[in-house]
Amino acid sequence: MGTLHGRKKRQLRAFLIAAAVLLAAVAAVFFFLRPFEGTPAPSAPSASLAPTQSAAVDASPHSSPQSGENSPSASQEPQNAQAPLETGLSLYEASLTVDAEQNLLFGKLRLTYVNPYPDSLFEVVLNLFPNAVSPKCFTLETVTVAGLDADYTLDENGTHLTLPLTRELKTGESTEIYISYAVQVPKTNDRFGVGKNRLMFGNAIPIAAVYENGAWRMDEYISTGDSFYSEAADYRVVIAAPQNYTVSCTGSVEEQRTQSGVTTMLASAYEVRDFAFSLHKNAYVSTQNANGIEVVGVALTKKAAELAAKSGADALLYFSDKICDYPYNRLCVVDFDGSGGMEYPGLIMINTSLLGGSTEEYATMVVAHEVAHQWFYGIVGSDQLNEPWVDESLVEFLGFAFSRANLGDAVYDELWQRSFESFSTYQRALRLDAPLKSLQGNDYFYVVYAYGAHVMRDLFNNLGEDTFYAALQNYVGEHRYKNAKGTDLIAAFSEAAGKDMSAWFEAKFAP
Ligand SMILES: [Zn+2]
Structure with a gap:
């Protein structure tokens, strides 16, 4: 009995060990398989851009630039590469x-x-x-x-x-x-x-x-x-x-x-x-090094390309110092025929007449506005349709803040006067936090940019420069590469100020 009982115990132990080994093996298989179904890691581009599980889907008659001898190959030493x-x-x-x-x-x-x-x-x-x-x-x-x-x-x-x-x-x-x-x-x-x-x-x-x-x-x-x-x-x-x-x-x-x-x-x-x-x-290209970040000015005149690179680099250094490091290693500042400027991650477009014209200080401020968007719109995104003030009112003020720091009070005062001259007679009937669809025509500029910059200037004067930028540092730190809401921006200012700023903002939002 004892022997039989002992054999059964050994058999049971052997069975349990075998089961445990099998379970561990299954778990290991699942563990190693999981990455293939889940989050992918960025990889080098494959030789042909086609869906991986489907053949002959490339209906375009035009040859892929990745095929043939023009194709950049992985064997070449990457230039200015950023590691995946x-x-x-x-x-x-x-x-x-x-x-x-x-x-x-x-x-x-x-x-x-x-x-x-x-x-x-x-x-x-x-x-x-x-x-x-x-x-x-x-x-x-x-x-x-x-x-x-x-x-x-x-x-x-x-x-x-x-x-x-x-x-x-x-x-x-x-x-x-x-x-x-x-x-x-x-x-x-x-x-x-x-x-x-x-x-x-x-x-x-x-x-x-x-x-x-x-x-x-x-x-x-x-x-x-x-x-x-x-x-x-x-x-x-x-x-x-x-x-x-x-x-x-x-x-x-x-x-x-x-x-x-x-x-x-x-x-x-x-x-x-x-x-x-x-x-x-046939463009002119000018390059500046801003603390290791390559700032490239591209324009149809030499003067415009140089101003694009220089003002882009100056603004990048300023905001990197005040907010946080620009996290990429290149910024292109290019001229275009559109009005004012337009921001994209790592690439901003500036009106060609502005860059090549006689109002260099104004052009520099517009560049600074678009560079500030690298942090507010770029690094921290926001709902530009429902809350355009979150990034635009802030960077409109930041463009002027840069001009004041770089060009002095007199230039800043003059730029502010010139930019917002017509705003003094504008009767605001819309809230600052109104959605884009209700801000048509002149209302969009007057409410979000002109009035928004005035609100941000009041906030800056109210909190002081150090607290104002401390709030922006926290805001970027907390919402980096995500989308934030207006309430998140207000919360960041409240935290930095050590008091709830919601009522202050609400009083400013209301017409
Ligand atoms: Zn803007």
């Missing part, structure tokens, strides 16, 4: 070819979309902003999700592409979206479109909309102001363009080469909320 980060963010790998004769852009985009939200997703919405600027200029060729042809829908204006997923996408899981497309770039003289000897590609790459409160944000595009609201992501983009054009873009240029009249570059950008680029024909 384990960001866990969505990855956009794009191959873009510009036909500057016909004003055409051919794009192939492989998006490894990572669900950053607590909800499971059953579809992904991409914004096709070119169609909002020029109806039907953006033509979809191939659209696949997880390697299968996508049964997609486009809304009435063609600006929101809804892609049903092949399975539930849980928090942190990823799926692969591939689209190839062609864009007939319209003549707009603006941030997206053809101008004089320039092609500007602001908001030209399809990027994911924001999902919040259980639904995708599919806002109407409003051309006054910036209808842009997005999540931070990683980008690896190959751009091929005619040799006589200077290509500027978001991020770092890892490789660049020219062959047979075509310049091909590979750019990478990590933790940015959009990717913009531009082509300038």
